[in-house]
Amino acid sequence: MKNPAEQFSKASNLMYEGKLEKALGMFLEMEGNPGLAPFCYYRIAQISNMIGEPEEAYDLYYKAFTAMPNITSRMYNEEHSNYGYVFKGMKEEKRNTKCPICGKESTPRWCYALADTVGYNDFFNPVRMWMYCEPCNHMFARDFPERLFIYNDTPRSANSAYFAYYSEILATIRRFGYASGMTLFEIGIGA
Numbered sequence: 001m002k003n004p005a006e007q008f009s010k011a012s013n014l015m016y017e018g019k020l021e022k023a024l025g026m027f028l029e030m031e032g033n034p035g036l037a038p039f040c041y042y043r044i045a046q047i048s049n050m051i052g053e054p055e056e057a058y059d060l061y062y063k064a065f066t067a068m069p070n071i072t073s074r075m076y077n078e079e080h081s082n083y084g085y086v087f088k089g090m091k092e093e094k095r096n097t098k099c100p101i102c103g104k105e106s107t108p109r110w111c112y113a114l115a116d117t118v119g120y121n122d123f124f125n126p127v128r129m130w131m132y133c134e135p136c137n138h139m140f141a142r143d144f145p146e147r148l149f150i151y152n153d154t155p156r157s158a159n160s161a162y163f164a165y166y167s168e169i170l171a172t173i174r175r176f177g178y179a180s181g182m183t184l185f186e187i188g189i190g191a
C-alpha cells in the first residue's frame with residue numbers, strides 16, 4: 001500500500017509544477033482518508049481557483065478551515081507569519097457584489113486564503129473573494145469585516161523616512177512626463 005503522506009506531497013508537487021489535472025485526480029482519490037481530507041480540501045480549493053472556479057474554491061477553503069481550524073500551522077513551518085493562526089468561526093462580513101466604480105453586478109474571479117499571506121490581519125476572515133467588473137476592468141474585494149472599522153481605526157502616522165522615497169517616485173513621473181498634474185490619486189489595497 002502507498003504511503004498517504006508521500007502521495008500527498010507528490011500530488012502537491014505536481015500542483016506546484018502546474019500539472020493541475022493530475023494533481024486534482026490524486027487529491028480527489030485521497031480525500032476519502034479522514035486524516036488527509038482537510039488538506040485535500042485545501043489543495044483542491046487552490047486548484048479550483050487556478051482553473052477558474054473561485055466559488056468552488058471559497059467553499060472548499062472553508063470546509064478545510066472548519067474541519068481543521070489550525071490547518072495553517074499544519075501546512076506551513078514555524079517561519080510562516082501565520083503559523084499560529086486558528087480559525088474560530090466566521091466573523092460578520094458586509095458583502096458587496098456590485099462594482100464600486102460603475103455599480104454593475106460583478107462576477108467572482110479569484111479566491112485566496114488570506115491566512116497564506118504575509119501580513120495577514122485577522123480582523124478579516126481567512127478566505128477572500130475578489131470580484132471582477134468587466135466594463136471597468138476593475139477588481140475589488142467582495143467581503144469586508146463588519147467590525148473592522150471599530151477595532152482597527154488607529155490612524156497611521158506619517159513616517160518621514162518615506163518622504164525621500166516617494167519624492168523620488170513623483171520626481172520620476174514628472175521627469176518623464178507620465179503625468180503633468182498636481183493632484184495625486186492614490187489607490188491602495190490596505191484595510
Ligand SMILES: [Zn+2]
Binds near residue numbers: 099102133134138
Ligand atoms: Zn465597474
